[in-house]
């Protein structure tokens with residue numbers, strides 16, 4: 314889990330953060346305006362490719378993607 | 394009565410909130426035609442003030458050009474005032490199709506379809522040509538109307554960092570499995586005045602078999618050697634698949650927009666785009682005016698050449714005065730002030746000096762990037778620009794920002 318948290322955090326910083334704001338495991342991503350709900354799709358596809366899973370669209374909600382912690386909980390559900 | 398006191402109170406609270414947050418927008422009433430010199434009533438009820446306008450999208454000075462006004466009068470006489478119908482019932486005149494053909498000729502495309510506005514063109518085009526099997530990959534700074542159009546479309550949507558070609562390429566790879574990929578950008582970005590790297594984008598689109606979409610609203614008529622747009626500037630006239638643009642800025646400034654490009658895509662819009670199907674198109678006198686605009690711009694490059702000279706003069710003058718500008722070579726020249734209140738104060742100071750320019754701050758531009766956006770026109774004469782430079786120098790002195798770096802301004806005023 315630790316490792317997954319780091320992987321996801323790194324991806325988010327690389328992909329979405331354009332200044333030097335900090336992202337913790339609990340930083341609100343979508344409600345906090347870091348990830349706009351529009352760009353969520355690449356995060357979803359990244360997770361699916363990386364962990365070889367498929368997250369149904371109705372589970373990939375802005376709420377479920379709103380922090381690194383929440384994302385990892387979601388991903389775990391789909392890892393066989 | 395359904396509009397109860399409770400409902401009214403709810404809305405007035407929201408509006409008061411906007412006012413308290415400094416986000417409340419107020420109109421200034423202009424009593425003259427749109428031009429370099431205008432007469433403004435501001436605040437509402439005050440006496441008229443003559444000012445130089447440097448915040449209009451009137452890039453070519455055609456908004457009140459005598460030939461355009463005359464053509465609109467003649468169009469009104471020959472084709473009437475309105476059509477009282479959408480295009481496909483009984484709302485299409487010969488001049489609508491004539492204008493579509495002229496736009497295709499001007500932009501170097503296969504076909505064109507008119508829309509009531511470019512907002513409508515952008516709102517309708519994606520849904521008309523893409524499905525849920527496709528992906529739209531847009532620059533993160535595209536115009537709000539494109540974002541709305543993307544929202545109305547069922548295709549998957551992703552973004553790339555502003556003008557970051559490596560990031561765009563990674564997105565094209567990530568989405569390689571979609572039926573169609575469409576890369577979406579503005580040609581000239583309206584807040585920063587920079588241009589999309591269309592040569593590199595076209596090459597990436599070729600490599601990854603993607604369609605290229607460009608909104609040319611702030612480019613048509615003056616960017617590129619003969620003013621055809623950003624695709625001309627970057628030498629990719631034949632590589633852009635869809636262009637949207639407006640007649641509400643450089644091309645006469647009245648209203649109307651279009652989708653122009655590959656003929657099958659344009660035909661898809663004619664069959665399916667909702668703002669085309671369910672809203673009246675451009676009114677006859679305006680169509681006649683835009684036809685004249687394109688005639689003027691096709692005859693020679695005088696106006697765009699003058700605009701280019703004016704822009705050079707303006708950028709050089711502001712730089713020499715010691716202001717911080719965003720780099721670029723378009724007539725959109727942002728004077729950076731970083732702090733929101735400072736941008737409002739400078740705007741007010743300029744107005745007192747007889748120069749009309751507006752401060753932009755968050756959320757219109759990112760936090761800490763407040764600015765005065767100046768926009769140069771072929772309708773400006775050098776004396777207008779000299780007077781506006783004097784005003785900038787005077788107000789800049791007052792706020793002690795001349796010759797100061799970004800960091801020094803931020804240290805003085807904060808972000």
Ligand SMILES: Cc1ncc(COP(=O)(O)O)c(C=O)c1O
Pocket residue numbers: 509510511512513515536538579583608610611638639640641648649650
């Ligand atoms: C890039 C861009 N696209 C579209 C539009 C909308 O144009 P119109 O006024 O024709 O709806 C604008 C105008 O603000 C714009 O800046």
